[in-house]
Amino acid sequence: MDNFIEVLEIEDQEVKQEDKFRDFEDWDSLSILAVLAMINEEYNLVIPRKDFEKLNTIKDIINFIDNK
Numbered sequence: 001m002d003n004f005i006e007v008l009e010i011e012d013q014e015v016k017q018e019d020k021f022r023d024f025e026d027w028d029s030l031s032i033l034a035v036l037a038m039i040n041e042e043y044n045l046v047i048p049r050k051d052f053e054k055l056n057t058i059k060d061i062i063n064f065i066d067n068k
Helices: 002-007 029-043 058-066
Strands: none
């Protein structure tokens, strides 16, 4: 989760796994690319865009990574 916070530059916010990441103030298309790139780099995992669109919370992303 620290990687997620770092890549989105939201260190000054309290972030919980249940948070809907698309609701973050600075969430935009570049954020999507940054998160996908971080997951690829850190976990050697590619999440197809269509699968990523189904994820809503940080916990959803964590579960997706854990299940791969």
